[in-house]
Amino acid sequence: xxxxVLVGIYQPGHTVLHRLPVGVKLAGLAGFSLAIVLVRxxxxxxxxxxxxxxxxxxxxxxxxxxxRAARGVLVVALVVAGLQWWLGGYAKAVETLVDLVTLALAxxxxxxxxxxxxxxDAVVRWVGPxxxxxxxxxxxxxxxxxxxxxxxxxxxxxxxxxxxARARGLRSPxxxxxxxxxxxxxxxxxxGDALAARGVGDD
Amino acid sequence: xxxxxxxxxxxxxxxxDRLVLEATSLRLTERRIAVVGANxxxxxxxARMVNGLVAPSVGRVLVDGVDAARHGARVRRHVGxxxxxxxxxxxxxxCVEDVELSLRRVERNPARRRQRALAVLERHxxxxxxxxxxxxxxxxxxxxxxxxxxxxxxxxxxxxxxPTTLLDLANTRRVGELLLGLEQQxxxxxxxxxxxxxxxxxxxxxxxxxxxxxxxxxAVADYVASVAA
Numbered sequence: 086x087x088x089x090v091l092v093g094i095y096q097p098g099h100t101v102l103h104r105l106p107v108g109v110k111l112a113g114l115a116g117f118s119l120a121i122v123l124v125r126x127x128x129x130x131x132x133x134x135x136x137x138x139x140x141x142x143x144x145x146x147x148x149x150x151x152x153r154a155a156r157g158v159l160v161v162a163l164v165v166a167g168l169q170w171w172l173g174g175y176a177k178a179v180e181t182l183v184d185l186v187t188l189a190l191a192x193x194x195x196x197x198x199x200x201x202x203x204x205x206d207a208v209v210r211w212v213g214p215x216x217x218x219x220x221x222x223x224x225x226x227x228x229x230x231x232x233x234x235x236x237x238x239x240x241x242x243x244x245x246x247x248x249x250a251r252a253r254g255l256r257s258p259x260x261x262x263x264x265x266x267x268x269x270x271x272x273x274x275x276x277g278d279a280l281a282a283r284g285v286g287d288d
Numbered sequence: 289x290x291x292x293x294x295x296x297x298x299x300x301x302x303x304x305d306r307l308v309l310e311a312t313s314l315r316l317t318e319r320r321i322a323v324v325g326a327n328x329x330x331x332x333x334x335a336r337m338v339n340g341l342v343a344p345s346v347g348r349v350l351v352d353g354v355d356a357a358r359h360g361a362r363v364r365r366h367v368g369x370x371x372x373x374x375x376x377x378x379x380x381x382x383c384v385e386d387v388e389l390s391l392r393r394v395e396r397n398p399a400r401r402r403q404r405a406l407a408v409l410e411r412h413x414x415x416x417x418x419x420x421x422x423x424x425x426x427x428x429x430x431x432x433x434x435x436x437x438x439x440x441x442x443x444x445x446x447x448x449x450x451p452t453t454l455l456d457l458a459n460t461r462r463v464g465e466l467l468l469g470l471e472q473q474x475x476x477x478x479x480x481x482x483x484x485x486x487x488x489x490x491x492x493x494x495x496x497x498x499x500x501x502x503x504x505x506x507a508v509a510d511y512v513a514s515v516a517a
Contacts, residue, residue, distance in 0.1 A: 200385065201380055201385050202389075202392075202401070203398070230380075231379060234381065238375070272376060275376035276377075278341055279369075279371055279376050279377040280379065281341060282364065282369035283389070284365060284390075284441070285392070
């Protein structure tokens with residue numbers, strides 16, 4: 086039985102990172118991510134990784150949370166790194182791998198030190214002026230949040246579908262993909278119904 | 289009060305129109321009403337019409353005089369809905385955050401919203417799980433949390449669509465006791481005949497129509513006899 090992948094889990098605390106306003110943290114994450122993408126060198130990648138780990142220490146983010154975040158991107162990171170190895174060589178591949186893991190760790194630090202509803206409230210405030218042109222800020226904020234929260238559930242569905250296919254001795258990618266897509270769509274419908282039933286997005 | 293005014297549903301399919309629920313007229317005034325019947329008989333459709341999740345193709349469903357299909361948002365402020373699978377209902381990372389999601393439209397102040405959410409969890413015996421991941425809960429705890437999220441806004445009617453189907457015996461009893469003890473009017477779709485028999489009225493649905501509607505003991509006996517036949 087596969088364990089669900091846990092992302093976006095807030096860990097209550099009173100560290101500097103917990104006390105920082107959401108906007109500052111999001112802007113910081115955006116700036117940090119840009120720097121990782123723009124500054125291309127192995128020493129820089131290691132410095133960024135050290136900074137992400139330093140922030141995790143500062144925010145007292147637990148080790149299991151960091152490991153889960155790293156594991157969450159590891160498959161994608163390895164595939165991308167493999168491609169980089171083929172295109173640009175070993176050093177490029179390692180740098181890409183380190184960069185992607187660093188990005189995942191930085192995102193984990195943000196979600197571990199920021200309650201989801203604080204992020205929702207911030208997005209509602211930022212999108213608020215667009216109300217005049219017919220945009221519903223609550224709905225926009227909820228869409229962001231659901232997109233993030235859907236990740237663990239979707240990964241769980243993928244693992245369950247793979248296990249079910251293996252249990253029946255099916256190895257073809259189609260045996261995994263077709264039921265996976267159907268289940269994701271069905272779950273999206275169920276979640277939509279559940280949100281509608283709770284009146285979320287009605288106002 | 290819930291009123292079905294010749295409400296029915298037919299859906300188009302490539303093979304022609306399919307009757308999901310024939311035009312049904314009911315006045316539900318009792319506090320606890322159970323709906324029983326085979327899978328695919330139309331029970332869930334009957335329930336989902338109450339808060340506008342399913343719109344009837346003929347007739348209408350009124351909740352306290354308000355048309356649920358035309359004024360869904362208004363009706364949903366007073367009608368809570370609990371689904372079979374809590375996993376689809378729990379969308380926030382932690383228990384307290386999920387209850388807070390329900391409270392967002394009634395309480396704008398974050399601090400007060402958090403307090404209210406914590407009080408709701410306390411009421412449902414989940415206070416110790418406030419900051420626990422919703423994925424880490426047992427099936428029974430997930431269903432209790434889903435119910436807590438629905439009841440947080442204090443609806444006057446609760447519709448529950450097979451809320452105990454995925455639960456073990458202990459949790460079935462726990463959730464059942466919670467539902468039957470509610471002050472709200474309860475419309476309970478269930479396969480649990482023991483639970484149905486404890487309601488004030490039982491409706492038996494068979495092949496898209498109401499087969500029996502009446503006192504619990506007689507209705508349950510009729511349903512059991514129909515299955516045995």
